[in-house]
Amino acid sequence: MNAPNRSELFVLEDGEKAVEIIEDTKIPNAATIKVVKQDHTLANMLRSQLLATPSVLFAGYKVPHPLQPYFILKIQTDGTITPADVLQQACSKLIGTLTALEAKFKREFSFKDVEGAVVSEDPYGGPSTGGPTWAGGRDYLDF
Amino acid sequence: MQANAELEPSVHIRELKKDRVNFVLENVDLAFANSLRRVMMADLPTVAIDTVEVVSNTTVLPDEFIAHRLGMIPLVSANCDEAIRETRECTCDTACEYCAIPLSLNVACHDSRTLDITSNHLQYDPSVFNPQQESGAEGEELTKRVDNFGHPVGKNDPSLPPVLIAKIRKGQELKVRCLAKRGLAKEHAKWSPCSAVAFEYDPHNKLRHTTYWYETDPRAEWPLSDNAREEEPPRDDEPFDFNAKPQRFYFEVETDGSLGPQEVVMKVSKHPSASCHCAESLEFINM
Numbered sequence: 001m002n003a004p005n006r007s008e009l010f011v012l013e014d015g016e017k018a019v020e021i022i023e024d025t026k027i028p029n030a031a032t033i034k035v036v037k038q039d040h041t042l043a044n045m046l047r048s049q050l051l052a053t054p055s056v057l058f059a060g061y062k063v064p065h066p067l068q069p070y071f072i073l074k075i076q077t078d079g080t081i082t083p084a085d086v087l088q089q090a091c092s093k094l095i096g097t098l099t100a101l102e103a104k105f106k107r108e109f110s111f112k113d114v115e116g117a118v119v120s121e122d123p124y125g126g127p128s129t130g131g132p133t134w135a136g137g138r139d140y141l142d143f
Numbered sequence: 144m145q146a147n148a149e150l151e152p153s154v155h156i157r158e159l160k161k162d163r164v165n166f167v168l169e170n171v172d173l174a175f176a177n178s179l180r181r182v183m184m185a186d187l188p189t190v191a192i193d194t195v196e197v198v199s200n201t202t203v204l205p206d207e208f209i210a211h212r213l214g215m216i217p218l219v220s221a222n223c224d225e226a227i228r229e230t231r232e233c234t235c236d237t238a239c240e241y242c243a244i245p246l247s248l249n250v251a252c253h254d255s256r257t258l259d260i261t262s263n264h265l266q267y268d269p270s271v272f273n274p275q276q277e278s279g280a281e282g283e284e285l286t287k288r289v290d291n292f293g294h295p296v297g298k299n300d301p302s303l304p305p306v307l308i309a310k311i312r313k314g315q316e317l318k319v320r321c322l323a324k325r326g327l328a329k330e331h332a333k334w335s336p337c338s339a340v341a342f343e344y345d346p347h348n349k350l351r352h353t354t355y356w357y358e359t360d361p362r363a364e365w366p367l368s369d370n371a372r373e374e375e376p377p378r379d380d381e382p383f384d385f386n387a388k389p390q391r392f393y394f395e396v397e398t399d400g401s402l403g404p405q406e407v408v409m410k411v412s413k414h415p416s417a418s419c420h421c422a423e424s425l426e427f428i429n430m
Contacts, residue, residue, distance in 0.1 A: 006330045007231070041181040048174035097152060097175065102412030104154040108166070109405055112159045 009069045010037050021084055030058070030076040031083035039063065043071040049090040055080050164404035167373070168392040173344070176392040180342045182411045185328040189220035189336050189401045190227060190244060190293050193326065196271075198318040202260075202309045209309060209319070214333045216262045216306050217296040217399040218244070218323055221406065225287040227325045228279070239278030240285065244293030244323040245271035248308075251316035260317055261305035262295035271320045293323050296400035303400075336402040341395035346371035350387055 012018060016036060024030035035042065043061040050059035058076040075083040150170040158165040168176055195210040202209070233242035247268035252258040297303030309317060328335035345352065346368050355361040370393040398404050 009329050010327060011231070041178045041186065044174045045178040048172050052172070094175075097171065098412045100151045101154065101171075102409065104152060105408055105412065108154050108156045109159070109409075112156055 004067060009039075012037050024076075027076060029079045029083065030074065033073040033075065033083070033087060034070055035073065036070045038071060039069065040071070043073060045094060046073060046087070046090055049094050050075060050086065053086055053090060056086055159404065162400060162404065163395060163397040164408060165393075165395045166408075168394060169390060171392070173389045173392075176342070176344070176389075179411055180340050180394070183396055183407055184335055184337050184340055187336050187402065187407060187410050188223045188325050188327055189334050190218050190223060190323045190325050191331075191333040191401075192216065192218070192246065192321045193324040194238075194322045196320040198320060200317055200319070201315045202311050202317050203315075204309050209317070212308050213248075213319070213321055214331070216265070216308075217401040218293050219289065219291050219296055220325075220336065220401040221289050221292065221403070222287055223325060223402070224410075226284055226292055227288075228282065228284060229326075230324050233279040235279035236276050238272065238322050238324070239276070240269070240272070241279050241282050242324065243272075245269050246293070246321045246323055247271055248317060248319045248321070250311070250318075252311045252313050255313050258311050260308045260311060262308065263298055263305040264308075265295050265298070265321075267294060268320070271322060336398050336407050337396055338399045339395075339397040341393070341397075343368060343370055343393040344389040344391060346374060346393075347377050349377050349384075350389060351383065352389075 018036055018038075020034045020036075022032045022034070024032060040063065043063065047059050047061045050056050055078050056075060057078055058074065061071050061073045063071045073087070075087060077083055077086050081089075152171045152175075153169045154166055155169075156164060156166045168179070171179075192213045195206075195213055197206045197209070200206055200209065204212075227244070228242045230238060230242040233239060235242065245268050246265045247270075248260070248264050248266070250258070250260045250264050291298065295306065297305065311317065326334040348355070355365050357364050373393075374391065396404055396407055398407055402410070
């Protein structure tokens with residue numbers, strides 16, 4: 001079996017840098033960014049956030065091979081800002097969105113508690129109402 | 144997308160149950176919503192049985208079969224980020240109380256009947272650890288655990304039927320020693336806290352992101368989902384808006400019980416790896 005160890009998909013190796021920026025020599029204000037140990041989850045989110053920035057002329061990403069755990073992000077800007085800076089901006093915007101989302105979720109969950117939809121709280125944060133039960137304590141394996 | 148950029152995301156929880164949450168997400172773009180879904184499914188740590196030592200197995204099922212079934216049993220993983228460390232990051236030799244949960248199973252049938260071995264037979268058993276082995280560096284992990292951390296979900300809860308592992312008859316027995324470890328679903332799906340994540344947008348297909356196959360009339364042949372009631376149906380004289388972006392995303396997150404639905408959703412926004420990781424690395428480079 002020559003499949004790579006699956007933990008290599010998300011664990012940085014010793015001394016490995018998470019992000020590497022390669023400036024483009026032929027296209028002005030462009031850079032190729034290699035992000036290691038990340039996949040479409042981050043890449044696609046970043047790409048769409050970059051495209052929403054007016055100073056970005058081009059942003060695109062690819063995962064060159066599904067067995068190699070990295071992606072390549074290409075950015076070209078209009079020259080008012082460097083690709084590295086615009087990427088950093090995009091990241092902090094995304095973090096901002098995530099923080100706002102967390103606050104919204106917290107609020108919504110607290111309403112749900114007040115509304116009495118929750119009888120009591122499990123140790124693992126779930127409210128204990130309903131839940132799947134098979135009739136008579138048997139399940140689908142008991143034909 | 145650009146109109147969305149200035150708006151804060153908004154969330155409306157439609158239903159919250161013990162094992163599932165149904166919510167509507169607005170004012171984010173498709174890529175963001177999809178990343179949210181991907182993180183919930185594959186990037187949140189839980190604990191699951193990872194190594195199984197078979198002491199005795201005289202059941203009809205082979206060892207590998209039972210080991211696989213044991214791995215799939217959901218274990219209580221509340222606050223997994225702080226309550227247990229990754230074995231590969233622990234300084235111990237193979238496994239210790241900070242990076243593994245010892246569980247054992249010892250069932251024999253002595254009566255003339257079929258006995259079900261279920262997840263309720265799994266016992267917390269520190270003797271699984273090798274006593275000569277040193278444990279890893281001291282940590283606060285043990286104090287952050289709930290009482291039943293690492294125990295099978297629904298153990299001793301009569302309202303939840305246990306997970307069946309094997310059935311044995313008179314004279315058969317199963318004795319195994321297991322170590323449950325922390326992991327991510329990127330490595331093996333047994334570590335996923337979610338059993339299903341439903342994700343839908345644009346139930347009327349106004350954006351034409353999909354093409355329906357049909358005999359005569361797609362509207363008659365393709366039933367609408369319940370989410371379609373929340374959106375206005377398209378008028379026949381409406382021109383196609385090719386600039387439109389998906390606005391509302393309908394989620395239903397169903398967990399296997401290892402984490403509560405509330406914890407799954409809240410963890411996503413705290414998820415460290417994604418963008419924060421990238422931003423930190425960038426700052427490092429720019430310096």
